[in-house]
Amino acid sequence: MNTATAIRKQTIAKAMSEALASEMERDPGVVVLGEDIGKLGGVFGNTGGLLERFGTERVFDTPISETGFIGAAVGMAGAGMRPVVELMFVDFFGVCMDAIYNLAAKQAYFSGGQVSCPMVLMTSVGGGYGDAGQHSQCLYATFGHLPGMKVVIPSNAHDAKGLMLAAIRDENPVVFMFHKALQGMGWLGTVAGSITDVPDGEYEVPIGKAGVAREGTDITLVGLGITVHHCLAAADALSREDGVEAEVIDIRTIAPLDRETILASVRKTGRVVVVDDDYLSCGLAGEVIASIAEAGIPLASPPQRISHPDIPIPFSPALEHAVLPNAEMTLAAARQSIGERA
Amino acid sequence: MSKTNQPHRLWMYENMVKSRAFEDAIKPAYLEGKTPRFNMARGPIPGEMHLSDGQEPCAVGVCAHLRESDTVTATHRPHHAAIAKGVDLDRMAAEIFGRDTGLSGGRGGHMHLFDASVNFACSGIIAQGMGPALGAAMAAKLRGSDAVAVAYIGEGAANQGAFHEVMNLASVWGAPLVIVIEDNGYGVSVSKASCTAVSRNADRAAAYAMPGIHIAGNDPDAIYDAAGEAIARARRGEGPSLIEIETSRLEGHFMGDQEAYRPEGEKDRLKAMDPIPRYRERLLADGIDAAELDACEKHAQQAVETAFAFARGSALPDPASAFTSVFVERTTA
Numbered sequence: 001m002n003t004a005t006a007i008r009k010q011t012i013a014k015a016m017s018e019a020l021a022s023e024m025e026r027d028p029g030v031v032v033l034g035e036d037i038g039k040l041g042g043v044f045g046n047t048g049g050l051l052e053r054f055g056t057e058r059v060f061d062t063p064i065s066e067t068g069f070i071g072a073a074v075g076m077a078g079a080g081m082r083p084v085v086e087l088m089f090v091d092f093f094g095v096c097m098d099a100i101y102n103l104a105a106k107q108a109y110f111s112g113g114q115v116s117c118p119m120v121l122m123t124s125v126g127g128g129y130g131d132a133g134q135h136s137q138c139l140y141a142t143f144g145h146l147p148g149m150k151v152v153i154p155s156n157a158h159d160a161k162g163l164m165l166a167a168i169r170d171e172n173p174v175v176f177m178f179h180k181a182l183q184g185m186g187w188l189g190t191v192a193g194s195i196t197d198v199p200d201g202e203y204e205v206p207i208g209k210a211g212v213a214r215e216g217t218d219i220t221l222v223g224l225g226i227t228v229h230h231c232l233a234a235a236d237a238l239s240r241e242d243g244v245e246a247e248v249i250d251i252r253t254i255a256p257l258d259r260e261t262i263l264a265s266v267r268k269t270g271r272v273v274v275v276d277d278d279y280l281s282c283g284l285a286g287e288v289i290a291s292i293a294e295a296g297i298p299l300a301s302p303p304q305r306i307s308h309p310d311i312p313i314p315f316s317p318a319l320e321h322a323v324l325p326n327a328e329m330t331l332a333a334a335r336q337s338i339g340e341r342a
Numbered sequence: 343m344s345k346t347n348q349p350h351r352l353w354m355y356e357n358m359v360k361s362r363a364f365e366d367a368i369k370p371a372y373l374e375g376k377t378p379r380f381n382m383a384r385g386p387i388p389g390e391m392h393l394s395d396g397q398e399p400c401a402v403g404v405c406a407h408l409r410e411s412d413t414v415t416a417t418h419r420p421h422h423a424a425i426a427k428g429v430d431l432d433r434m435a436a437e438i439f440g441r442d443t444g445l446s447g448g449r450g451g452h453m454h455l456f457d458a459s460v461n462f463a464c465s466g467i468i469a470q471g472m473g474p475a476l477g478a479a480m481a482a483k484l485r486g487s488d489a490v491a492v493a494y495i496g497e498g499a500a501n502q503g504a505f506h507e508v509m510n511l512a513s514v515w516g517a518p519l520v521i522v523i524e525d526n527g528y529g530v531s532v533s534k535a536s537c538t539a540v541s542r543n544a545d546r547a548a549a550y551a552m553p554g555i556h557i558a559g560n561d562p563d564a565i566y567d568a569a570g571e572a573i574a575r576a577r578r579g580e581g582p583s584l585i586e587i588e589t590s591r592l593e594g595h596f597m598g599d600q601e602a603y604r605p606e607g608e609k610d611r612l613k614a615m616d617p618i619p620r621y622r623e624r625l626l627a628d629g630i631d632a633a634e635l636d637a638c639e640k641h642a643q644q645a646v647e648t649a650f651a652f653a654r655g656s657a658l659p660d661p662a663s664a665f666t667s668v669f670v671e672r673t674t675a
Contacts, residue, residue, distance in 0.1 A: 031484070057484065063514065068507030071473010072480060075491070078463070079413070079481035095503075098470050107463075108670045111456035112446030115463070116670035148668055171670040 010198040011184020013045030015157035016122070019164035020047060020084060022202060024054050027082060030168060033060040033069050034086030034122070043088055044124050044183050066096035070121065074103045077119040082168055087123040090177065091137045104173040105148030116171040120164070125153070126179040126226060126277060128324055129188055133312035136320075138278040140224070141287070143175050144254040150207050151254040153177040155228035156196040157184075159252060162205030170207060177254075179225040191229045210258035212265070216247035219271040219334055222262055222288055224251035227275040233327035234334055244338055254284060259291045266292050270300040273333045277325050280307035301340035304333045350406050351625060352638060354562050357405075358398035358618050360642035361422040364431070365393045365593075367650050368421075368438070372597055380598050386439055386654075389451055394422035396560070396592035399617050400524045401426035403565025404492055404585075407573045413478035413491040415471030416464035417524075418453045423494050424464070429457040435649035441656035448659045449667065468529075469495055469502035472521065476508050479519040483579070490518040490576040497586075498529030500543040509550040509584070518576035520569065521584045526591035531603040544586040553583045560589045560617045563624075592616065 010018070024030045032050055034042075038061035041048035051059040062069040066087060073083040087093065093100065100121065107117040127136025143151045150172055154160035160178065167174035182194035205211075213228055214235050221231035228250045235246035247265050251257070266272045272292060274285035285305035292303060306325045314320050368391065375385030382388060394401070397419070405426035408414065416423040424434055430445070437444030438452045445457055453466035461478070465471045475493035482489035499505055500523060512519045523543050527534050540546060547554025553575075555568045565587055572583035590612045594601045601609065622635055 060515075063507075063510060065507035065511055067470075067504045068473055068476065068511045071470065071504065071508070072477035072511065073473075075413070075415075075474030075477020075479075076481045077477070078474060079478045081481050081484070083477075098467050098504075099473055102467055103465065103470060103474060106454075107456075109667050110446055110450035110454040111458060111463070111667075112444075112449055113667035113670055114446070114458040115456055150669075 007197045008200060009195055010157045011045070011190065011195050012154060012157045012160040012178055012182050013042070013048070013184045015161040015198045016046035016164050016178065017041070017048045017050065018198070019161045019168070020050060021053060023165060023168045024050065024058060029081040030084065031058045031060065031076070031081060032084045033062055033073060035062055035064055035088050037061060037086050042086065044178065044180065045185055046122065046178065047086070066092060067099055070096050070099040071103060073119045074099060074107060074117060077104070077117045078107060078115045082118050084120040084122060084168060087121055089135050090123040090125045090139050091134050093139065093142075101146045101149070105146055108172065109148060117173045118171050120167045120174050120176050122176045122178065124180050124183070125177045126181055127313050127320060128181050130315060130317055130320065132315035136313040138276070140177070140254050140276060140278040141283045144257070144284060149173045149175055149255065151175045151177065152207055152252060153179065153225045153254065154252065155182065155213070155225055155250050156194050157198050158196045159205045159211070161198050162203050163207065163252070165202060166204040166207050169204070174207065177225070181226045191226060193229045193232060205252070208253050208256050208258055210261040211250040211252050212247065212261070213250045214246065214248040216245035216269070218244045218269055219246045219273065219337060220249060220262070220265040220269045221246050221330065221334060222249045222251065222272065222274040224254065224276060224284070227277055227325060227330075230275055230325060230327040230330045234331040237331050238334055242335065242338070246334060257287065262288060263292065263295050263297065266297050266299075270298065271337045272299070273304045273306065273330060273337055275306045275325050275330050277308055279310055280305070281310050283307050301337045304337055306330060306333055348630065350566065351563070352630070352634060354402035354406055354566065355621055355625060355635060356638035356642055357402045357426050358562065358621065359639050360645055361394060361398045361401065361425045362618055363642050363646040364421055364425060364649070365395050367646050368393065369597070371650070382598065388440070391452060391597040392419040392595065393593040393597065394419050396590040396612065396617065397524050397526060398422045399560050399562040399565050400494070400522060400587045400589050403562045404520070404522055404569040406566055407570050408492065409489070410460050411487070411489045413461040413475060413489070414494065415475040415491070416462070416494045417468070417471065417496055418464070418466045419496070420453070420455055420464040424455050424457070424462055427462045428460045429455060429462050430459070431645055431649040432652040433457070435653035436656045439653040439656070440658065441653055442659040442663070443652070443656040446667070447663055449664070469499035469504040471495065472504050472508040476512050476517055476519055479512070479517040480515060483516070483518055488577045490520065490573055492520045492522055494522050494524060496529065497523055497525035497527070497534045497538070497543060499523070500546060501538060509546070509552070512582040513550045513552050516579070516581040518579065519582040520572045520576055521582065522569070523584070523586040524589050525586055526589050528591060528595065530595040542586060544584060547584040552581060555583065555585045557585065558588045560587070560615070562617065562621055590615065
């Protein structure tokens, strides 16, 4: 059979479950815990088939007790296992944040490096499907702000598998965010660009390295998760309609942020628009722009950021789609940037 | 008459005395630079200081049954449990003094003591050590080891969500976990009676289908017996237990606490019931030679003096070290 070069188009959900299965096969210390991750295969499909393959000794459907089971994962990780836990929606962090930022994130530091915390916290982010403000948040900056954790988010299935492998193998706690609009669940709708070729076998996408999703010379568009696709759509329109070639940076790792890749692109283009779907103030887009300012890079026009405004995410589609960052807003900001001089 | 044998009782006595000697050495060191006007940031030991005086029986009665491979998570008041679990006393003292040779090189301090060589950790957040203890217990169970985990908490922690989540999870999973409540009657200034729906937290075990044992009298032998059963049960794979110990906090919540919330005379009554001289009297009455007890006291005192000399003789950490150990580099792939 000639499978070596076959294209394997997959969703992020499938790529995540494939990475989990591959690591569980390789390392008996990898266990998966969370709500509905067993029989159901995960509300967002990312643990499908694991229970059938690895059994209840390795795959734990937990009660709705996030403080308890995330805390337990910290203890398992300290004892040398590699637990992967799911926090179904990132919005639920309010009931269990101590286990995340006081226990997991500080175990290495408070022990002077004696005790590591090799655990992965998978959690869904993002809105756009009318689930309102307790099930639609992103909170990139909230998690990126707190030291002691790595935070990643893939924009496509290829990166999802490679980042998951890297996350499980990391000695430190990794928050693995996945965007619901990219997940590939039939009932959620999926951005087509997130479904990509996923190579068979093991490969890592390194944590701490941003990706160049599209090369260009005239303006830098920076995004993560779904907003990478907004940037790509805007770049496509700019090329087609304006004769402008945008470079698109996929942040991919929120913490530690790969400032160098972003700065290198902005040095080249002299213009930048940063797009994220988390709240605006004290946010990730602001952090990126601050880094550009600190680097003293001369810009041809003022940097721009597009984020969710500082309001709870509203329910009605008429409200939600008016405020959620999208490709049109990205394109408009890019055109303004191109038309302006600093 | 206790079922305990003499070697264990001498071990318990020596570790209670060592713990008290450690706290007695902390007191003047902590106050250095903080008089005449108390300022928590000053002196060789800054920050809050939660002393364990009076609670030593809870530490020794339980830890006498534990091996190095068993895990203990303790609270913001951790010294007695750390000593009984066998945490390196020199490096523990150095950590409390914020020195380079401390358990974590001065990154954690007195509320965040970790000694991986004896599987000891503590957390400054109420009830939050329970999850990691459950995880350590499950790691042992999943690997087929008979190691157990003990989570120490105060009585105030039994009103925290984490307590109830972990009690349920431990029972559902049949985890080899023993939860030990050190009931000293107060959460800082708020009495247990005024803020707890049940008079005995051990009764809450029934809600999670596990044994709940209540021990009155702050008695090392009674604690030893009850803990022995609970730990043996956990080692046999029969699941978790809850042990509630009525103990006493002979000092304030932290050093500097004026304790105006205590009823008049309470402190004197508690001090009159100090468990250490009472235990010495009992051991003498049971025929143990005074010379043996004196030797225990001497060993304990010497160990503490050595530890404090080590701490004071150690260098302060290089400020650059604040930036290391945030992450651990990969060692496997």
